[in-house]
Amino acid sequence: MVERLLVGAGAGYSGDRIEAPIAVVRDLKASGERAAIIFETLGERTLALAQLRRRENPQLGYEPKLRPLLTPVLKDCVENKIAIVGNFGAGNPPAAAKLIAGLAAEQKVRARIGVVTGDDMLGPEGLEVLRAASNELPDDRALVSANAYLGAAPIVEALGEGADIVVTGRVADPALTLGPLIHAFGWAFDDWHRLGVGTMAGHLLECGAQVTGGYFADPGFKDVPEPENIGFPIANIERSGDFVIGKAQGGGLVDRRTVAEQLLYEVHDPAAYLTPDVTADIGNASIVEVGKDRVRVDGITGHQRPDTLKVTVCYDGGWLAEGEISYYGPNAIARAKLAAEVVRKRSPKNIRIRCDIIGVLSVLGDDGGTSFAGIDAFGEPTSDVRLRVAFAGDDKSLVERGLQEVEALYCAGPAAGGGIRLALRPRIAATSCFIPRSAVTPRVEIVEARP
Amino acid sequence: MIELELHALAHARTGDKGNRLNVSLIAYEPAIYPLLVKHVTETAVAMRFIHRRPSAVMRYELPKMHALNFVLDDVLDGGVTQALNLDSHGKTLSFHLLGLRIPVPEDLVKHARTNRGGN
Secondary structure (H helix, E strand, O other), X not given: OOOEEEEEEEEOOOOOOOOHHHHHHHHHHHHOOOEEEEEOOOOOOHHHHHHHHHHHOOOOOOOOOHHHHHOOOHHHHHHOOEEXXXXXXXXXXXXXXXXXXXXHHXXXXXXXXXXXXXXXXXXXXXXXXXXXXXXXOOOHHHEEEEEEOEOOHHHHHHHHXXXXXXXXXXXXXXXXXXXHXXXXXXXXXXXXXXXXXXXXXXXXXXXXXXXXXXXXXXXXXXXXXXXXXXXXXXXXXXXXXXXXXXXXXXXXXXXXXXXXXXXXXXXXXXXXXXXXXXXXXXXXXXXXXXEOOEEEEEOOEEEOOOOEEEEEEEEEEEEEEEEEEEEEOOOHXXXXXXXXXXXXXXXXXXXXXXXXXXXXXXXXXXXXXXXXXXXXXXXXXXXXXXXXXXXXXXXXXXXXXHHHHHHOHHHHOOOOOEEEEEEEEEEEEEEEEXXXXXXXXXXXXXXXXXX | OEEEEHHHXXXXXXXXXXXXXXXXXXXXXXXXXXXXXHHOOHHHHHHHOHHHOOOEEEEEEEHHHOEEEEEEEOOOOOOOOOOOOOXXXXXXXXXXXXXXXXXXXXXXXXXXXXXXXXX
16 A cells, blocks of 8 residues: 655646756656656646647647657656656647657657546537626637636546556646545545645645745845756655655755745635635645755645636637837936827827836846846946837737837937837637536546557 | 834735735744734735725735735736736735835844845
8 A cells, every 4th residue: 555655846837947857757766655747837828829729730739848848757757657647738638648659659668648638618518508607708709718627536537547647638736736646545535634635735836846946036035045956846745645845856945935935826715725626725734844845734624625617718818019118328217208108199099008117227238247247336227217018909900000109219209219129919818717517527538658 | 113124024925816916925933923913904905005906905814824815806907818017917016015114013123034145
C-alpha cells in the first residue's frame, strides 16, 4: 500500500520556464518515492486562443510549448513510473496525445496516454445547456470557446487504466494534483476532508514557482536566493492527507511567507474555496516551518462539493490597439499630456480610449546598460516619460484609425516625441456561468504509444 | 505612536477572477496582526482603492495565518478581457495596499521591517 506520494509542478502557466521540469523530475527520481508531475498551462483565455488555432488547423489547439516542455522529461518519467498529468491538451487533447505518442516513439519508450475530454460545451447540446443557465451570452457566431471545469474523476480513471501520461483540456487546476492522490490512496469521492486537503496542496502547486519564491522578491524586504534559477515545488503528501511543501534543487525558497501568499492567491472566502471536487476550507489553516524549505500546512479541511460546474465562455472581444511615444527633459510631462489631448481630439469618437504616462529611464539610456546601472543618479524620474494610448472597439477600422493618430504624432504632435511603437490585436472576452453537473459527461480514452 | 506604511509590517499578493480582485495581507510577525485587524478595515481598503470605485469590499480574517484577505468587487474595469489598463489583472495592486499608512504604537515598532540592503 502506498503511504505517500510526491507531486511536483512542471509548469504554472502557459508561458512558464521550459527548463523548470528537468530539476523537478531529477529530484522525484532521486527520492525513490512514488511520484507524479503536473503541468498547469491554461489561463482563462488560453483555451480560447487554442480553439482559434484549432480552427485554423484541426491538428493544433493544444499547448504550443508541449513538445519542448515534455522532450527533456518524458522518457525519464515513463521509465521511472512518474505519472505526468497536464491540462496541456487545451482545446484539442486528442491532438496533444498524438504529439506525445510521436515523442514517445522518437525516444523509444512505450507509453499509455490517457486522454480526457468532455469539457467542451460548444456543441449544439452544450449550447442549449449554457443558454438555459445564462441569458448574458453573446450570439453563437461570436462564441470562441466554452469549457466546463472538470474535476479529478476522469484523471483518476485514466490513471486507473494504467496511463503514464494524462492529457486533459479544461479541468480545475487543483484536480491535476487531486487526481493522482485519489488514484494512489483510494480516497473516496465524498471524503470531503481529504479532498479539501489534497485540493489545497494542488492549489499550492498549480502556479509553479509562485510558492517557492517566484512572484515574491521585494529587494531588502523579501529576498530570494538565486532568483534566476528557482526550483519548482514538490509536495510530499501522506495517505492521511498531511502534506509538506518543498521544492526542487536550485534557487528560491519555501517558508511561511511564500506559502501564505500562495495559499490565499485567487481565494475569495477562505472557508469556501469552490472546486468541482470539494468545497475546500482554509479558514483555520496554520503554516508551520518544519525545516529548510519545508513547510507543513495544518488545519485545512473540506465540505460537500457544489452541485454545479463552472463554465468559462470566451467570445469575440473586438480589437485592442496600443500606441506609445516618449518625451524627455524639460516640460516632458506637459508635452506628453498635450500629445494625449491631440490624439483624443483626432481619434474616432465611438471607440474607448485610455491614456497613461509611464516613466523612469528609457529614451535617455544606452544599449550598453551604463545608464541603467546608474539609474538612481538620473534625478527626477518624471523627465523621461512615455505616453501610452490604448484603444478598444468592435470595429477594427475605427481602432486602427485611432492608432494611426499616435503614429502621426511624429510630424504633427508636440515637440521632440520619439520611439513610437504600435500594436493591434484581436481580443477575447470571457464570462462564466454555472451548469448542472449532470449536463457534463467526462470521457477517457487510452492511446498506446509504441516505439 | 508613529505612522508606518503597511509595507514595513506585512506582505501581500493579489489574484483576479473576472472583475473581482483579492488582496491578501500577511503580517510578518504575529504581534502585528491585531494592528492590521484594527486599522485595515473594509472601509480603509475601500478608501485606498476609491479611484477604482469598488462596489463592495469584503474582509476575511485568518488569525492562525495572521493574515487578512480582501475581496474587492468591480475594480478591474471589466478585468483581463476588457480593461484598457496595462495591468489588466491588477497584479501590481498588492503594493498599492502596502502603501497605506497606519499608526503603530511604540512597543510594536520593533517589528517593522526596514530595507536590509536591497535597492
